[in-house]
Amino acid sequence: MSRTQTLVCLREEGLYCPAGDFFIDPWKPVQKALVTHGHSDHARPYMDAYLTSSSGLPIVRERVGRSAHIEGLDFGQTLKINGVQVSFHPAGHLLGSSQIRIEHKGFVCVVGGDYKLEEDRSCEAFECVPCDQFITESTFALPIYSWEPSDSVFQSINEWWRQNEEAGLTSVLFAYALGKAQRVLCGLDPSIGRIGVHGAVDIFNKHYLAAGYPIPETVRASRNTKEQFQGKGIIIAPGSTQNSPWLKQFGERSEAFVSGWMTVRGSRRRRGLDRGFVLSDHVDWKGILKAVEGTGAEFVGVTHGYADALVRWLKETEGKTAYELNTLYHAIASGEDEENGKELS
Amino acid sequence: MRAFTNLYFELDRTNKTKSKLRILRDYFLSVSDEDAAWALFFLMGQRLKRLVKTSDLKRWASDSCGFPDWMIADCYDHVGDLAETLALLVKAKTKVSHLESKVEAGLSDFVSSALLPLRGLGSEVQGERIQSLWNRMDCAMGFVLNKLITGGFRVGVSKTLVIKALAEIAEVDPAVMAHQLMGNWEPSGANYRALLSGDASKQETGKPYPFCLAYPLEIKKEERLDLLLGAASDWQIEPKWDGIRAQMIHREQECILWSRGEQLLNEQIPELASVVLESEGAFVLDGEVLAWDFESDVVRSFSDLQMRLGRKKVTAEIQESVPIIFMAYDLLEEGGVDVRSLSTFERRKRLERLFASLESPLFRLSPTLELVGGWDAIAAERLKSREKRVEGLMLKHGESAYGVGRKKGTWWKWKVEPYTVDAVLVYAQQGHGRRAGVFSDYTFSIWKGDTLVPFCKAYSGLSDVEMKSVDRWIRSNTVSRHGPVRVVQPDLVFEIAFESVQESSRHKSGIAVRFPRIHRWRKDKPAKDADTLDSVRALL
Numbered sequence: 001m002s003r004t005q006t007l008v009c010l011r012e013e014g015l016y017c018p019a020g021d022f023f024i025d026p027w028k029p030v031q032k033a034l035v036t037h038g039h040s041d042h043a044r045p046y047m048d049a050y051l052t053s054s055s056g057l058p059i060v061r062e063r064v065g066r067s068a069h070i071e072g073l074d075f076g077q078t079l080k081i082n083g084v085q086v087s088f089h090p091a092g093h094l095l096g097s098s099q100i101r102i103e104h105k106g107f108v109c110v111v112g113g114d115y116k117l118e119e120d121r122s123c124e125a126f127e128c129v130p131c132d133q134f135i136t137e138s139t140f141a142l143p144i145y146s147w148e149p150s151d152s153v154f155q156s157i158n159e160w161w162r163q164n165e166e167a168g169l170t171s172v173l174f175a176y177a178l179g180k181a182q183r184v185l186c187g188l189d190p191s192i193g194r195i196g197v198h199g200a201v202d203i204f205n206k207h208y209l210a211a212g213y214p215i216p217e218t219v220r221a222s223r224n225t226k227e228q229f230q231g232k233g234i235i236i237a238p239g240s241t242q243n244s245p246w247l248k249q250f251g252e253r254s255e256a257f258v259s260g261w262m263t264v265r266g267s268r269r270r271r272g273l274d275r276g277f278v279l280s281d282h283v284d285w286k287g288i289l290k291a292v293e294g295t296g297a298e299f300v301g302v303t304h305g306y307a308d309a310l311v312r313w314l315k316e317t318e319g320k321t322a323y324e325l326n327t328l329y330h331a332i333a334s335g336e337d338e339e340n341g342k343e344l345s
Numbered sequence: 346m347r348a349f350t351n352l353y354f355e356l357d358r359t360n361k362t363k364s365k366l367r368i369l370r371d372y373f374l375s376v377s378d379e380d381a382a383w384a385l386f387f388l389m390g391q392r393l394k395r396l397v398k399t400s401d402l403k404r405w406a407s408d409s410c411g412f413p414d415w416m417i418a419d420c421y422d423h424v425g426d427l428a429e430t431l432a433l434l435v436k437a438k439t440k441v442s443h444l445e446s447k448v449e450a451g452l453s454d455f456v457s458s459a460l461l462p463l464r465g466l467g468s469e470v471q472g473e474r475i476q477s478l479w480n481r482m483d484c485a486m487g488f489v490l491n492k493l494i495t496g497g498f499r500v501g502v503s504k505t506l507v508i509k510a511l512a513e514i515a516e517v518d519p520a521v522m523a524h525q526l527m528g529n530w531e532p533s534g535a536n537y538r539a540l541l542s543g544d545a546s547k548q549e550t551g552k553p554y555p556f557c558l559a560y561p562l563e564i565k566k567e568e569r570l571d572l573l574l575g576a577a578s579d580w581q582i583e584p585k586w587d588g589i590r591a592q593m594i595h596r597e598q599e600c601i602l603w604s605r606g607e608q609l610l611n612e613q614i615p616e617l618a619s620v621v622l623e624s625e626g627a628f629v630l631d632g633e634v635l636a637w638d639f640e641s642d643v644v645r646s647f648s649d650l651q652m653r654l655g656r657k658k659v660t661a662e663i664q665e666s667v668p669i670i671f672m673a674y675d676l677l678e679e680g681g682v683d684v685r686s687l688s689t690f691e692r693r694k695r696l697e698r699l700f701a702s703l704e705s706p707l708f709r710l711s712p713t714l715e716l717v718g719g720w721d722a723i724a725a726e727r728l729k730s731r732e733k734r735v736e737g738l739m740l741k742h743g744e745s746a747y748g749v750g751r752k753k754g755t756w757w758k759w760k761v762e763p764y765t766v767d768a769v770l771v772y773a774q775q776g777h778g779r780r781a782g783v784f785s786d787y788t789f790s791i792w793k794g795d796t797l798v799p800f801c802k803a804y805s806g807l808s809d810v811e812m813k814s815v816d817r818w819i820r821s822n823t824v825s826r827h828g829p830v831r832v833v834q835p836d837l838v839f840e841i842a843f844e845s846v847q848e849s850s851r852h853k854s855g856i857a858v859r860f861p862r863i864h865r866w867r868k869d870k871p872a873k874d875a876d877t878l879d880s881v882r883a884l885l
């Protein structure tokens with residue numbers, strides 16, 4: 001147990017590797033930050049130096065600022081930091097999202113960051129990395145969360161859009177601006193109608209296009225283009241725009257949210273939505289168990305989400321040494337999507 | 346079951362009244378009379394009583410999905426709805442998709458062949474049957490099944506809306522349909538056909554009228570009542586009693602007492618019916634059931650009344666220790682004639698005449714306020730509400746008819762200002778239903794010396810945005826956990842409003858407050874400046 005506690009431990013600033021003297025996804029300013037992905041609860045500004053995956057670098061830069069000192073490391077490539085070997089491996093969460101493998105004196109710890117196992121046409125697929133200690137997220141770590149194949153979700157979304165098109169309604173699909181929005185865009189059927197995006201989504205689209213992902217043609221939905229979306233078309237926008245004057249300019253709408261939280265009726269109803277589509281960029285219950293098993297890890301640290309249930313299950317049923325790591329991911333509001341602090345899925 | 350499941354989710358999906366109305370109409374028109382009758386049964390909030398035990402249901406689900414009780418409890422805390430939790434857990438195991446879901450029976454057949462026979466079976470056989478149903482259902486249908494058998498079937502439509510949809514189909518006035526549907530609905534195809542053809546109104550003599558409901562009167566300091574409501578002499582002013590609203594129906598040697606929640610109260614309050622049956626004539630009265638203190642001739646507290654009504658068996662003892670009266674304030678039917686369209690003043694005159702002949706200490710005529718002094722006097726009277734043990738005043742327009750449901754402008758309730766106290770948030774739990782998954786159920790404490798004692802729980806009063814931000818705060822300021830309950834840093838102060846305060850041995854603080862709710866978040870106040878137990882006890 002002592003090695004597990006010392007290779008990566010929790011400090012006031014975030015997850016910390018004492019031997020290598022670096023932090024992983026810290027929430028307070030530190031000298032060296034290894035960043036798993038560009039979501040604002042993981043990639044925060046004001047670090048002296050960043051290291052992230054090469055393919056995730058442009059997004060992290062978008063998040064932490066032009067002038068930040070950021071270096072990229074290709075997936076699978078190794079680097080020694082103060083004698084500790086680190087490498088980045090795809091997490092399947094969004095473009096460039098990584099698990100970080102840390103090896104020191106024969107002991108391997110993998111920090112999973114946010115990850116998922118489901119198919120996603122908008123990013124690199126999750127790679128199972130064997131290790132002694134695996135640090136997993138637990139955003140949806142309850143067995144009620146069990147994802148359907150994404151293709152069937154896209155089918156429902158396109159079906160809903162088509163019906164709205166016939167009824168003369170604008171389809172508005174609320175999705176987290178980074179990751180979820182692009183994943184959904186890649187699943188839309190452009191033959192149904194015009195696709196509009198909110199500015200917050202547009203910012204990230206260019207990085208996906210530059211990396212060669214199949215984002216369809218979109219129009220930035222705004223005052224200048226509103227006629228193109230009145231009573232027709234689909235608009236992908238962050239959830240914080242619900243009830244905003246910006247949205248109202250498009251006239252009569254059908255509004256839907258796409259998120260793992262939509263599994264539960266209460267979260268659909270609370271938002272006053274016409275539809276809720278269940279699609280998440282986080283791993284579901286079975287996925288976590290599969291990932292944990294795949295790594296072969298003996299020690300499992302559990303971060304943000306429903307850690308209690310997962311820790312207990314891993315201990316009692318899977319015979320793992322599991323414990324909660326009380327990180328601050330999700331607990332702090334994310335800048336661009338303040339209202340959805342909890343809905344970063 | 347597919348059509349009914351779709352109905353449930355289509356209604357659940359939309360917030361627009363117009364769409365809900367269309368969905369209901371389409372459903373009623375597309376299914377058999379029998380299915381429509383049963384759908385109406387559930388939509389009106391009636392339930393299949395004592396079908397299976399909830400604890401059994403949880404056990405069967407646990408067997409089906411392979412998760413232990415604690416996991417089911419954790420999931421339930423998160424989802425906030427048992428029927429939904431179990432459906433999600435079972436589906437995660439069975440993986441039955443929408444297309445594979447095979448239950449062809451219509452609602453009526455399903456209820457009579459699959460659900461009603463469960464009653465009286467041993468729990469093992471019940472379990473096998475439910476589990477085999479689950480295995481053939483997708484998540485949505487399983488959820489609706491669970492709702493039907495747990496009896497907690499509620500969908501986002503009001504009775505008024507269901508009534509409106511049916512009224513449109515039958516091409517009658519909604520008020521007529523509402524009256525036909527008062528009381529218990531016996532689900533059968535014949536009754537449904539009678540309902541649509543208008544024959545149902547003649548069948549039953551015991552049905553109450555829809556209650557006329559009052560709007561809360563909210564006036565700002567600078568607003569003047571005469572400008573808002575006109576001359577005081579146009580209004581009938583009464584005390585607003587703190588009891589249970591009820592209709593006393595006396596027709597053809599029958600006496601029926603209905604509560605506003607459409608509960609029959611005859612069994613719990615047998616003494617009122619026996620008085621009425623001895624009296625002359627036929628009538629329907631609107632009024633309030635109250636617990637009464639005959640010694641000092643004042644109303645007793647609502648909790649006394651609840652204690653009396655909560656008893657399963659009404660003994661002579663409880664009848665004596667908590668006597669009940671009926672405080673009448675309106676007359677809806679006189680000698681078999683519906684008088685609701687008469688003016689308030691005229692109905693009052695007739696009510697007073699009736700009371701001259703209805704002599705019993707158990708029946709009282711609610712007083713009206715003498716109007717010398719106009720609005721100023723009325724406002725002053727309202728301030729005396731607490732000493733008179735009433736909730737405030739009722740303002741009823743003298744020329745108005747007895748309305749159906751809540752109509753703005755004819756009946757107002759003008760309650761006294763609530764008490765308020767600044768209290769500290771100490772525990773939080775995730776909410777249920779609309780607030781599921783969010784820490785929205787709070788426990789508040791006040792100071793007793795230098796310790797904080799819990800003094801009330803409150804669920805409502807914050808805006809969605811505030812609730813989210815409190816939720817976030819709770820997640821990062823949790824000190825410890827006890828099951829679903831989070832103990833948080835005692836830092837946040839909220840102003841809590843409540844109606845009344847009472848001694849209570851069941852509460853740690855020694856007091857219990859009624860209708861506590863959050864008035865506002867006192868971001869300006871540190872916890873040390875919150876109120877004390879002594880200051881609340883001073884209100885006793």
Ligand SMILES: [Zn+2]
Pocket residue numbers: 037039042093114344
């Ligand atoms: Zn993320």
Ligand SMILES: [Zn+2]
Pocket residue numbers: 039041042113114304329330344
């Ligand atoms: Zn995260």
